[in-house]
Amino acid sequence: MHTRKLATLLTGAAVAASATMVMGAAPAGAAGPCGSSYNRVGVYAINHKVDGSRTGTLEVYYSSSTGKNCALTYGYGKYANTKSWKGVAISRGDGSGNDSDAGEFTHYAGPVYVSAPNQCIDVQGTVPDWNTRKLNNVHCG
Incomplete structure (x- = not known):
């Protein structure tokens, strides 16, 4: 009796997992990591401060709406899809409106947002050990 219940339970779990994987797949025109109205406006390599090897990528998006x-x-590289320290920060060019996220993440830190219409922004990405890429007064609107 217990074997039959276990088999039924496992079959149900397998069907649910299959449905979740199919339903979880994003369609071709799906929203990006920041939302459906955001377009990528910058991609920047984060390099190791000693040997110059790439440790991460900082991406910046903008929504005109x-x-x-x-x-x-x-x-x-070795920090992709691996739990490691990642950080990201964004603010207006004058330093106001700061939003940040940092910690031990498998995929990415963020998303973080700032409202900066007709203004420049400061943005910073770190992967790990304080290997940082910082951009000041960029993507001016």
Whole structure:
């Protein structure tokens, strides 16, 4: 009796997992990591401060409908899809409106947002050990 219940339970779990994987797959025109109205406006390599090897990628997005910028930091090479320290920060060029995210992440830090219509932004990505890429007064609207 217990064997039959277990088999039924496992079959149900397998069907549910299959449905979730199919339903979880994003369609071709799906929203990006920041949302459906955001377009990528910048991609920047984050390099190791000693040997210059690439450790991560900082991506910046903008939505003309919301006037907001968004940023994420991904790991690269041995830091890609591996739990490691990743950080991202964004603010207006004058330093106001700061939003940040940092910690031990498998895929990326962020997204973080700032409303900066008709203004420049500062953005920073870190992957790991304080290997940082910082851009000041960029993507001016």
